[in-house]
Amino acid sequence: MSYLMPNYSPLDVSFVKGEGCYLTDDKGEKYFDALSGVGVVNLGHCHKDVTKAIQEQSAELIHTSNWYHIKNQEVLAEKLCKLSNMDKAFFGNSGAEANEAAIKIARLYGDQNNITNPTIITANQSFHGRTMATLSATGNDKVQSGFAPLVSKFIHVEFNSLDEIKSHTGNPDIVAVMLEPIQGESGVIIPDSSYLNSVQDICKKNNWLLILDEVQTGIGRTGKLFAHQYNDITPDILTLAKGLGNGVPIGACLTKGKASKLLVPGTHGSTFGGNPLVSKTAITVLEVIEKDHILDNSLRMGEYLTSKFKDKLNKSSSVIDIRSKGLMIAIELNEDCSSLLQQALKNKLLINITGQTIRLLPPLIINKDEADILVKKVCDLVKEI
Ligand SMILES: Cc1ncc(COP(=O)(O)O)c(C=O)c1O
Structure with a gap:
């Protein structure tokens, strides 16, 4: 038993x-x-540099809490932001938490713009996680089944259809579009090569945030560090997890420009997020990606x-x-x-x-x-x- x-x-x-x-x-x-722990151990199991970093950091300092400055976290944030052209980073422990942060930021963006029912457009067959907000964002009945009432104000549209997104441009409640650059869990669904560029244009014209969930596509999985770099665009919010820690749990929500000032003290947090051990591990992962x-x-x-x-x-x-x-x-x-x-x-x-x-x-x-x-x-x- x-x-x-x-x-x-x-x-x-x-x-x-x-x-x-x-x-x-x-x-x-x-x-x-051939699955890498579902897209996690991108550098292979027990990569020697990652293991060494974990061993050394765990002998020195594992955890303090975010009530004090964490040097490794600051170094990791700078490294990730420079690599992605983003401005700020928040660290949690998983992909779902990274997306929760993104959704909360989109809600705050709505609040700041006096939108009382801030609504996020997401795609059918998407996968964004298993927490209440992220499963509500997910476009899959199986993931949502039994969990009603869902978190409201997600509109699901056909992936790779610009017309479906455009059909909501008259809706004053929309604050963001949230997409995976390639849908992973639903079977590697690759949109047209200019899809994300056009979605970004629509977002810019309508003052919507573009949230890209690169939890699975990020950290080199598609041959670039981030899949959206094939489109030469910068989203307003970028979420990462899986390969970032090569097996050590870490999630990141990165923001650009107007999305960067919304999380202020008291609005969000995580006990473990970005602690010295996971941050050191992720720094090492990024170093190995470059060096090798x-x-x-x-x-x-x-x-x-x-x-x-x-x-x-x-x-x-x-x-x-x-x-x-x-x-x-x-x-x-x-x-x-x-x-x-x-x-x-x-x-x-x-x-x-x-x-x-x-x-x-x-x-x-x-x-x-x-x-x-x-x-x-x-x-x-x-x-x-
Ligand atoms: C695109 C995407 N977003 C979010 C998640 C959720 O990540 P986690 O299981 O770390 O919460 C996954 C997991 O498969 C994913 O593929």
Whole structure:
């Protein structure tokens, strides 16, 4: 009997060790982790520099609270802001918390502009988290089911449709548009290349904030540090988590310009957010990304894997689409393929399946030999359908 609440249904495996792209279970079996703990260990499991930083910082100082200055947090904020062209940072512990901060800032923006029912446009099939506000923002009935009453004032529109966003320009209650640059949880849905630019234009014209949720797409996953950098734009609010701590829990909400002055003392906070340990870890993650040219590798290996998959799978009658940006990869089949999850586990491969789509988020440090192993494992799996 387990004393854990039954909100997860874990696969029948338990890992005791991780190194690079591989995990080892308690029976000594090695698995290829093509999911990176759901887009988290972007530098691979137990990256030596990250582990060293955690060891050294934890021997020196783990936690103080935000009632005192935290040097590491200030260094991390500066580094992140300079890398993203943003102005200010707030740190929480997860993607949902980063998005909660973004939603609260959008509400304050409404309050400042005398809008009594500040409303945020989000997209269908989006995923923004599991807290009450973020699940209300999420455009997925399954995530919301049973939790009524939801937090109000979210309007959901079709992703990649500018007309749907434009249809709300007459609504004086709108304060923000909140989007993932690429929808991750719903199966790597990539919008038209100019979609975000046009959304930003609409936001600017209407005085709305543009909130980009890069919890999954950020920190090199798509081959740039942030996916919106493909569009050469700067959002008003940018949220990050997952890869930022390479497994140590941290979330960040970054703001630009007018969005930067809204959180004042007493309006928001977090006991653990940005403590010396997590901040030092995230600083190290960013340093490794630069030092080891991780973005180049993410881009090159993403292109390599995608071309291999296209080469080997396009002839397969069960594959209807292969989509990717950097190392965010989806292989869509012509039928539900949930059963492949167990089969993949038997083949010592960790992946995600959403309906009829196989999603791969391998570590960004993956090399060519490992990529070849992954291609073989995935192609063998697809043959099983
Ligand atoms: C785009 C996006 N936003 C938010 C979240 C929620 O992050 P967390 O689980 O860290 O709260 C996720 C998690 O998958 C995500 O993919």
